[in-house]
Amino acid sequence: MNSQIEPANPLRRKRWNPYVVGVLIGVLSWLTFLTMDKALGTSSSMVHVAGLIETVTGNADKVTGPAANSYFAKEINEKTPMFDWQVFLVIGVFIGAMVSSRLSGDRTTECVPGLWTWRFGPSKTLRYAAAFFGGAVMLFGARMAGGCTSGHGISGGLQLAVSSWTFFMAMFASGVAMAFGLFGKGGRHHVV
Amino acid sequence: MWFDTPGLIVGGLLAGIVFGFLLQKGQVAKYRVILGQFLFTDYTVLKIMLTAIVVGAIGVWGMLQLGMIQHLHVKPAVLAANAVGGLIFGAGMSLLGYCPGTGVAAMGEGSRHARWGFAGMILGAAAFAAVFPALEKGFMKLGEVAVTTGDKVNNKVTLTDITGVSPWVYIAALAAISLVVFALIGRWERQQAR
Numbered sequence: 592m593n594s595q596i597e598p599a600n601p602l603r604r605k606r607w608n609p610y611v612v613g614v615l616i617g618v619l620s621w622l623t624f625l626t627m628d629k630a631l632g633t634s635s636s637m638v639h640v641a642g643l644i645e646t647v648t649g650n651a652d653k654v655t656g657p658a659a660n661s662y663f664a665k666e667i668n669e670k671t672p673m674f675d676w677q678v679f680l681v682i683g684v685f686i687g688a689m690v691s692s693r694l695s696g697d698r699t700t701e702c703v704p705g706l707w708t709w710r711f712g713p714s715k716t717l718r719y720a721a722a723f724f725g726g727a728v729m730l731f732g733a734r735m736a737g738g739c740t741s742g743h744g745i746s747g748g749l750q751l752a753v754s755s756w757t758f759f760m761a762m763f764a765s766g767v768a769m770a771f772g773l774f775g776k777g778g779r780h781h782v783v
Numbered sequence: 784m785w786f787d788t789p790g791l792i793v794g795g796l797l798a799g800i801v802f803g804f805l806l807q808k809g810q811v812a813k814y815r816v817i818l819g820q821f822l823f824t825d826y827t828v829l830k831i832m833l834t835a836i837v838v839g840a841i842g843v844w845g846m847l848q849l850g851m852i853q854h855l856h857v858k859p860a861v862l863a864a865n866a867v868g869g870l871i872f873g874a875g876m877s878l879l880g881y882c883p884g885t886g887v888a889a890m891g892e893g894s895r896h897a898r899w900g901f902a903g904m905i906l907g908a909a910a911f912a913a914v915f916p917a918l919e920k921g922f923m924k925l926g927e928v929a930v931t932t933g934d935k936v937n938n939k940v941t942l943t944d945i946t947g948v949s950p951w952v953y954i955a956a957l958a959a960i961s962l963v964v965f966a967l968i969g970r971w972e973r974q975q976a977r
Contacts, residue, residue: 683799
């Protein structure tokens with residue numbers, strides 16, 4: 592039991608029951624299908640941001656036109672423009688999480704997580720490098736697979752997609768193997 | 784070429800705000816919760832994902848059968864790319880401690896190292912675009928699963944498409960498995976609390 596007094600207003604609480612959150616995300620996916628003919632996903636927006644950076648740094652011909660990179664052409668086009676539905680969804684995720692954490696006071700300035708410090712020390716440089724590299728590897732994998740934890744995991748999972756369940760099992764197994772590889776069994780007592 | 788319709792822009796933004804809000808309240812915008820799942824000390828991620836999948840499936844398949852929605856948005860089944868991409872993804876996610884959506888939510892919550900992860904994600908997307916032309920004809924087609932109707936070959940397949948078994952059988956099985964998993968997690972959590 593939590594001995595702290597929970598605020599009466601649920602929006603000001605730090606933690607909602609995960610099953611309630613799961614139900615609400617499920618219902619949110621109904622609404623995106625019904626009202627916008629869209630499935631929740633996040634990782635293709637990163638391709639859009641990369642394409643935008645190419646465009647504004649003078650490499651616009653790599654993104655659109657006859658000499659365009661075939662992947663940018665596949666992802667950024669008339670059907671899914673540069674600033675498409677999903678790019679705004681990702682902007683919304685940032686805003687929604689910020690609002691939620693401000694309402695509850697559940698803010699952080701985490702630079703190096705406790706578990707990481709326990710295993711690799713308090714160096715910010717090392718942690719930032721690992722986060723950067725991890726993010727790059729992760730998105731490379733997401734684009735190869737065709738989606739991430741939301742697009743494949745949740746949206747694809749609920750659609751019973753063959754691709755998504757293949758992805759889900761592979762990514763979970765690999766995530767577990769990597770976590771135990773990095774932190775070992777001993778890490779289980781230092782997850783903070 | 785530049786912008787979706789105003790309706791989709793506002794709709795996307797609203798859906799994102801709700802999604803980000805829920806991820807933050809669900810505590811999955813936190814490194815320790817993601818790594819706790821991979822190290823099996825915290826089951827929040829699995830609880831949220833399985834619940835969202837089962838609830839989402841009931842609504843989406845129900846609306847499809849009632850004709851309220853016209854089609855699904857299934858991603859191509861190319862099993863080599865799905866599986867190898869998944870293995871690469873999982874390793875990167877474990878190193879970063881966030882997935883793409885929860886990483887953005889973590890930035891909203893204030894996490895500093897999530898910002899570096901986000902910068903890495905952009906680089907990873909660009910890197911995949913760079914190698915895609917070399918992969919698209921070969922590897923990206925490997926292990927393709929498709930159904931042919933008339934002269935149309937479709938690789939955006941569901942379990943129902945390839946087996947002919949009703950989606951409700953899969954959804955019922957998924958719900959049953961989830962309930963068993965939740966019961967086991969609950970028992971484990973009560974043991975830990977002792």
